[in-house]
Amino acid sequence: MTTRSIDFILSVYLPCDDPDNLVEFTKCLATIAAIIADSNVEAAFMSGDFNADPRKAFGGELSRFCSENDLICVDEELLPKESFTYLREAHETRSWLDHILTTPAARRTVVSVKIDKGVYCSVYEPLTVNCNFGVIVGKTIIITDTEASSYSLGKQRPKTNRCIYSTIM
Numbered sequence: 001m002t003t004r005s006i007d008f009i010l011s012v013y014l015p016c017d018d019p020d021n022l023v024e025f026t027k028c029l030a031t032i033a034a035i036i037a038d039s040n041v042e043a044a045f046m047s048g049d050f051n052a053d054p055r056k057a058f059g060g061e062l063s064r065f066c067s068e069n070d071l072i073c074v075d076e077e078l079l080p081k082e083s084f085t086y087l088r089e090a091h092e093t094r095s096w097l098d099h100i101l102t103t104p105a106a107r108r109t110v111v112s113v114k115i116d117k118g119v120y121c122s123v124y125e126p127l128t129v130n131c132n133f134g135v136i137v138g139k140t141i142i143i144t145d146t147e148a149s150s151y152s153l154g155k156q157r158p159k160t161n162r163c164i165y166s167t168i169m
Contacts, residue, residue, distance in 0.1 A: 007106070008041055012048035017058040025051075025058055029065045036069070036103070043105040046071075047127070053095040054081075062099065071101045075127055078113045085115055088123050098127050108135050 014028045015021035036044055052058040054076055066073050075083070076099070084094040100113060109131040116128050 007043040008039065009045045009047065010035065012046055012050060014049065014051050014058075016051045017053065017056050019057075022057075022061070025061060029061070033065070033069050042103060043109065044103045045106050045129075046101040047099070047129070049097055049124075050099045051097050052099065053097060055096070059096075066101060071103060072107045074100050074102055074107060074110050074129070075113045078110075079115065083115055085125050085127060086123055087125060098124065100127055100129050109133055 010032065012028070012032065015024045017025075032046055050058075050062055052062040054063070062073065065071070075096075084096050085098040086093070086095040088094075100110075102110065111130045111132050113127060113129050116126050119126055
């Protein structure tokens with residue numbers, strides 16, 4: 001009947017930046033794109049360890065992926081170019097592996113992004129994002145009888161329930 005739009009957050013962990021992992025890395029990106037397309041969402045966040053430093057090969061792949069799929073890497077957009085989320089002092093290694101990608105609708109909610117230097121988890125410094133979800137306008141979602149049955153473990157809905165209406169705020 002009418003398309004539905006449900007906001008979601010996807011947590012990711014992608015393969016390490018190594019030429020042997022390129023095929024698997026791009027398959028993971030394709031899976032993310034398919035999830036977004038199949039879900040028909042407007043405001044989506046994808047966050048986690050993309051293992052894609054903007055200064056290295058997988059960072060370039062991630063940048064192309066964002067361009068091709070109308071996504072925004074908000075941490076790269078808002079943080080200084082020399083930022084890093086991975087610090088391995090023993091090897092003097094600093095990399096920017098963690099990222100927050102958004103759809104344009106989700107990007108409008110982002111107020112700020114920072115790397116939390118006060119929290120140290122193993123060799124990672126976590127990204128934090130501050131959002132104002134009040135800027136997302138509530139939507140009416142119409143789920144048809146056929147769709148609704150798939151949400152109730154295969155139980156068929158009565159024909160009188162042609163549609164279920166719900167508002168997301």
